[in-house]
Amino acid sequence: MKKILIALDNSPAGRAVVAGAQALALLLDAGVEAVHVHEDGDRTARSTAEAAGVPLRTVSGTVADRLVEAGEAGDVVALAIGARGTAAARRPLGSTAAAVATTLAKPVLVVPPDGLEAPVFRSVLVPLEGTVSSSLAPRSVFELAAGAEIDVVALHVYDQASMPSFTDQPQHEQRAWEHEFVQRYCPWGITGVRLETRVGRTGEVIAQVAEECGCDVIALGWSQELAAGRAAVVRETLERSSHPLLLVPVRRAEPTSGVEATDAATAGRVQP
Amino acid sequence: MSTTEHARRRGADEPLPASLDRRFEAIVFDWDGTAVPDRAADAADLRALVEELCGRGLDLVVITGTHVGNVDGQLGARPAGPGRLYLCVNRGSEVFVAGEDGVELLDRREATPEEEAALDAAAAATVEELGRRGVAAAIVSKRLNRRKIDLIPEPEWADPPKARIAELLKAVQERLGAAGISLGDAVEIATTIARSAGVPDPRVTSDAKHVEVGLTDKADAARWAVAELARRGVGPGLTLVAGDEFGPLGGLPGSDSLLLVPEAAAAVALTVGAEPSGAPADVLALGGGPEVFLRILADQLERRRRGDVPELDGSSDWTLAVEGLDPALERVHESLLTLADGRLGTRGAPLFDHPSVERAVLLSGVYTGDGSRTELARAADWSRLLPAPGSPAPPLTRRLDLATGLLREEGPRASLRFSSLARPGTVALRAATNGGAVVPPSRHDASDAVNVAVRERQAGPIVDRIAAYDVNEKAAQAAVELAEAAGFERLLREQRHAWASRWAGADVVLEGDPALQKAIRFALFHLMASVGDEGEAAVGARGLTGPAYSGHVFWDSDVFVLPFLAATHPPAARAMLEYRVRRLPAAREAARELGRAGARFAWESAADGRDVTPPSVRLATGELVRIRTGELEEHIVGDVAWAVACYLDWTDDEPFAAGPGRELLVETARYWASRVRRGADGRAHIYGVIGPDEYHEPVDDNAFTNVLARWNLRRAAAVPGVDAAERGTWLEVADALVDGYDRASGIYEQFAGFSDLEPLVIAEVAPKRPIAADLLLGAERTARAQVLKQADVLMLHHLLPEEVPAGSLVPNLDFYEPRTAHGSSLSPAIHAALLARAGRYRPALDALRIAARLDLDDLTGSTAGGLHLATMGGLWQALVHGFAGVRPRDGRLHVDPRLPREWNALELSLRFRGRPLRLRVDRRGVSASPDGWAVEEAPDHWEVTPR
Structure with a gap:
């Protein structure tokens, strides 16, 4: 059976991580299992797992390495981990979470220690930058969630660089544009995706729209690079949002089923 | 056997x-x-x-x-x-x-008596010259436009069969060789003699036995x-x-x-x-x-x-090809590949289904829904094919031949389909099914408002399908029966012929930029395909190419699309005007409801002519805003009158001028006369409107609206038979209307108070242009600033160049263009035209290319919903009015070209006052064909008049 792996440390964030993982497990019809990498004792982790009725496995070694190793198991479909649990650091990704999220080629649910806890994820916010490659990222999650009842709110934020050229008659243009945006960038095999658009800085807007739209979780495609200058949206969303953040690695663009181009390099190209 | x-x-x-x-x-x-x-x-x-x-x-x-x-x-x-x-x-x-x-x-080439005499003389002199050189030759026949000289008048070689050609050649060469000349020499002798005998372009040939001297x-x-x-x-x-x-x-x-x-x-x-x-x-x-x-x-x-599937000509200059199927861009491609015949439009989806496909079959002017929810009815689709059981849908390449309106799918199963320009509303498909099945047009998701009748014939793996659409079931049946009787091959020939005829009268040839040339033809193709030429033509903003804008009719139709048709295919322009004529009752009612006279046409119009503008929209910023264009964008009234004048200037259609055209001009003038208010200054004002620049609303005394209204009043006053008192009122109001023009600077104030707005130059502020300034700056800030969505004052210089003071283009261009965001897809083409007029070729070409590539490159992100017909019409206007500088004026064509260095020539196929005309503009000047057109050079332009 597929399962969500919970990375459980001894921090106070553990309870929120377990709750987030359980909500994700319900959505993906998966089980949960916690793993604790033994460092200074495991009492906090053990009691957190017991309280939630989650089986706990304790292993030894370098924390990030062991978590990635455990996450790579075939039956693990996602890993849940806490953002650093100290108030002083707000909610940036801790070094362990950062190492795991950038290494494991699976969705990682980053749960803020003092954030919103939803027993069930009923509504997910999916920010989209409007490129085909990034739009494919959430598909793996929706494939896992096939059959689940969940509202999907896609969000596209225009910033200075991506500002559209034309608005024409907005009473028609906006609807036409939104319809096509959903067709083009929400190819997840689910119907009823609602699109929200905003103007601003994406990192600032995501948390705000998640709040406005009553979303339980934010699913964000990313390239798994946290080097300086990269993943600014991920960093800022982690800082600003109290929602669990599901980081989904962007996979290489894949064709969908059905009629396909004979040559991917020229697929769908208008000549000349 | x-x-x-x-x-x-x-x-x-x-x-x-x-x-x-x-x-x-x-x-x-x-x-x-x-x-x-x-x-x-x-x-x-x-x-x-x-x-x-x-x-x-x-x-x-x-x-x-x-x-x-x-x-x-x-x-x-x-x-x-x-x-x-x-x-x-x-x-x-x-x-x-x-x-x-x-x-x-x-057809026959008739030689003049002088030419006949020259041929006789040439033949006789050739025989004489050959004889002088020792070759006995003889004139054996006097044929139409030629003379035949036998080089070997011997009985043995009286009538040699083709099979003996080598022997014959040898015998002739020996005979000539004895005299020291070759066969080539004999031809050369005949050619030289013919020229001196008075045949300037002699056609001299030889089949070895003979030398023939002719005119052809x-x-x-x-x-x-x-x-x-x-x-x-x-x-x-x-x-x-x-x-x-x-x-x-x-x-x-x-x-x-x-x-x-x-x-x-x-x-x-x-x-x-x-x-x-x-x-x-x-x-x-x-x-x-x-x-x-x-x-x-x-x-x-x-x-x-x-029943092999016919081929396309294959000339890449005329073919738009989409290889494969890209789920992300599929709907854009379907818009680009739309087949239409002026009455029926079918998006160019592949025959085989795919989740990313969005099919649509739309019948012009047939709507469903009420009020702002009125939209073009969706008809059942005639062009779907199921793959054979167990076999996947094959890969495909779609090619649209712009020359003939044929869409061919290529791959393991080829198909060809078209929407018949010769029989609008009738479609035909031939497909190699290889065991798959053609899906019958389904009522699923289709409106009852449109009927389709289908005939199908399967022979082996080949299926021929013919279908006809109409609001009337019996009419659809009758049309399909006629089409079936004609058969696929005859329908195909009709299609090729009909499109060739349309292109002959409408093509624009641009020498010097092949990529732009193709984009121009792409635009002209869809303009022609989107407008019918019988009855009335309701031309929505996206024509018949997609569901966006719900088929609603805007000023796009009257001001941007119509001029191309008025100048190339007047019946289609007339049908567009007929749409307005038939909405006059609704327009009169709309004026009456506002306590005004005349006719007030709707900003957004559909079936019955009442305004169908949606009342609100949620913007990209997330804000819900009220839409006031339906209430305030009244220049549409003058736009309709302008379309009437444009049509009449090109066609001189007297029955229309005396009948419905007159009514449109008069009723729109009556509206303006009742719309103005007298200010304390004693002048006439038009308060509370939206001009073409929709970033500012409402505004008073919008220069574009006021000058257009003034022109409308004066044009109507010139209509014969108008009541003298009414004419007097109109002329007085026209004279009293303020227009915001400042003689000192030569600049119009776009509307009262524009100069007090924040002096923001968007060209210096925005990271790029075109840009949606209302999103970049926010709607409120934009409304408080001197930032334009599109040409507003400058639209006067484009539409009504004779209504603005001479020399006022440049100061207004200098002032307004840098303040224009071009956030409307209507803007680039108009600016291309005006920049060309001002001789500013580099920015003119930049703007022209944006207009030309708007849909091909999906610059709006909304081409998937249909093509931007107004931009396409604007592109034609930029070339014809802007670069070629062609305007109908007082029964003549006034031509004042502005040709950029990159172009060698522009050739325009036009129809002026009932006669076809091919106008060529190049470095040497202006020329016109066929015979029957006089081109005269004036000090600063050319005048082209019918002889």
């Missing part, structure tokens, strides 16, 4: 080469030695092939030196059509067409054939040229080499002759004589019998 079998067996030794493994639409061929071995041969097999090939839609053109009696007497074909048999005889001097009732002369040759016939086939929509890429003497003969080019005129370069050429000196490299050398030629005809017949 059938004729076909007979022919196939006679030449069945070798397979035909790969370049013949296709269907041709026309075959141009030499007679003697190619189609028949000699003049005495029985041509019964050939006759049967020719008649059936014509019956199945192939055009055949015989090109020969002999006269019609010889060819027709031998062939005797009486084809019933739809394919045509042309006999181009007498070495390029005559063309006949053969039909059921015999042969009919189509086979090249004239070949050129005629290429032009005639092109007139019927059959390009050289669909044509096979066959002969038997392409290679040199006695040092002279073979007689059939004259068939290879440059215009026919894309044709496949083959020789069945012996070609003793070898055939040219670009001619397929088959040999085998007429037997092989008949086998080729039989092969073509078999292809038509089994």
Whole structure:
């Protein structure tokens, strides 16, 4: 059976991580299992797992390495981990979470220690930058969630660089544009995706729209690079949002089923 | 044994080469030695092939030196059509067409008496000169436009068969050689003598035995054939040229080499002759004589019998190709590949279903829903195919031939479909199903408002489907029955012919920028396809190419699309005006409800003419805002009047001018006269409107609206028969209307108070242009600033150049263009036109390219919902009014070109006052064809007038 792996440390964030993982497990019809990498004792982790009725496995070694190793198991479909649990650091990704999220080629649910806890994820916010490659990222999650009842709110934020050229008659243009945006960038095999658009800085807007739209979780495609200058949206969303953040690695663009181009390099190209 | 079998067996030794493994639409061929071995041969097999090939839609053109009696007497074909048999005889001097009732002369080159005398003199002098050199030659015949000189008038060589050509050549060469000259010398002698005898362009040929001196040759016939086939929509890429003497003969080019005129370069050429000196490299050398030629005809017949899917011409200049299926861009491609006939539009989705496909079949002017929810009705789709059970949908390439409106899918299962321009509302499809099934048009998701009648015929793997759409069920049935009786091949020929005719009257040829040329043709194709020419034409913002904008009719239709049609295909422009004429009752009612006179047309109009503008929208910023254009964007009233004037200026349609056109001008003027208010200054004002720049609302005394209203009042006042008192009122109001023009600066104030707004120059602030400034800055900030969405004041310089002070373009361009965000897709083309007028070619070309590529590159992100027809119309206006500087004025065409260095020439096909005109603008100036147009150079422009 597929399962969500919970990375459980001894921090106070553990309870929120377990709750987030359980909500994700319900959505993906998966089980949960916690793993604790033994460092200074495991009492906090053990009691957190017991309280939630989650089986706990304790292993030894370098924390990030062991978590990635455990996450790579075939039956693990996602890993849940806490953002650093100290108030002083707000909610940036801790070094362990950062190492795991950038290494494991699976969705990682980053749960803020003092954030919103939803027993069930009923509504997910999916920010989209409007490129085909990034739009494919959430598909793996929706494939896992096939059959689940969940509202999907896609969000596209225009910033200075991506500002559209034309608005024409907005009473028609906006609807036409939104319809096509959903067709083009929400190819997840689910119907009823609602699109929200905003103007601003994406990192600032995501948390705000998640709040406005009553979303339980934010699913964000990313390239798994946290080097300086990269993943600014991920960093800022982690800082600003109290929602669990599901980081989904962007996979290489894949064709969908059905009629396909004979040559991917020229697929769908208008000549000349 | 059938004729076909007979022919196939006679030449069945070798397979035909790969370049013949296709269907041709026309075959141009030499007679003697190619189609028949000699003049005495029985041509019964050939006759049967020719008649059936014509019956199945192939055009055949015989090109020969002999006269019609010889060819027709031998062939005797009486084809019933739809394919045509042309006999181009007498070495390029005559063309006949053969039909059921015999042969009919189509064209003849008539020599003048002076030319006849010159030919006689040339022939006599040639014989004399040859005799002087020791060669006894004789004039053997005096044919139409030529004289034939026998170089070997010996009984043994009286009538040598083609098979003895090598022997004949040898005998002639020996005879000439004894006198110290070659065959080439003999031709040269004849040519030189003919020139001095008064034949300026002598056509001298030789078949070894003879030298012929004439006014025409086979090249004239070949050129005629290429032009005639092109007139019927059959390009050289669909044509096979066959002969038997392409290679040199006695040092002279073979007689059939004259068939290879440059215009026919894309044709496949083959020789069945012996070609003793070898055939040219670009001619397929088959040999085998007429037997092989008949086998080729039989092969073509078999292809038509089994229903091979027809080919496209293949010229990349005219083809839009989409390779494969990209789920992200599929809907954009479907818009680009839309097939329409002015009445019915079908998006260019692949025949096979795919999750990313969004099909739509739309019938012009047929709406469902009420009020702002009114939208074009969706009709059942006629173009779906299921793959064979167990087999995946095949990969495909879609090619749209802009020249003929044919969409071909290529891959393991080919198909061809079209929406019939000759029979609007009728569609046809031929597809190789290979076990798959054609899906019947389904009522699922389709509106009851549109009826479809379908006929289908399956023969083996090939299915032919013909369908007709109409709001009336019986009309749809009647149309499909007529189309079925015509059959797929005849419908296809009609389609090619209809599109060729439209292009002949509307093409724009731009010499010097092939990519832009193709984009222009793409735009013109969709403009022509989107507007019908009968009854009324409700032309929505996206035409028939997609569901966006719900088919609502804006000023896009009157001001941007209509001018192209008024100047190229007036019946379509007239149908667009008829749409407004029939909405006059609603427009009068709208004026009355506001306590005004005349007619107030709706900003967004659909079925009944009442305003259908949606009342609100959630913007990209997430804000819900009220939409006030329906309430305030009243320049639409003047726009309709402007469209009337535009149509009349190009066509001089007197019945329309005296009838419905007059009514439109008068009723719109009445509206303006009742709309103005007198201010404390005693002047007339129009308060509370939205101009073309929709970033600012409401505004008072919008210069565009006021000047347009003033023009409307004066134009209506000039209409004969208007009540004198009413005319007086209109003229007085027109004189009193403020227009915001400042004589000192030469600049119009866009509206009262514009100059007090934040002086923000968007060109300096925005990271790029075009840009949606309302999103970049926010709607409120934009409204407080001097930032324009599109040409507003400058729209006057484009639409009404004679209503603005001379010399005011440049100061207004300098002021307003940098303040314009171009956040409307209407803006780039108009600015391209005005920048060209100002001689600012670099920015003009930049703007022109944005307009030209708007849909091809999906610059708006909304091409998926349909194509931007107004931008396409604007593109044509930029070329014609902006760069070529053509304007109808006082019964003449005023031409004042502005040609950028990058372009060599612009050629415009137009129709002015009922007569076709091809106008060429190049570095040397302006010229016009055909005969019957006078071009006069004035100090600063040209005047083109009908003679």
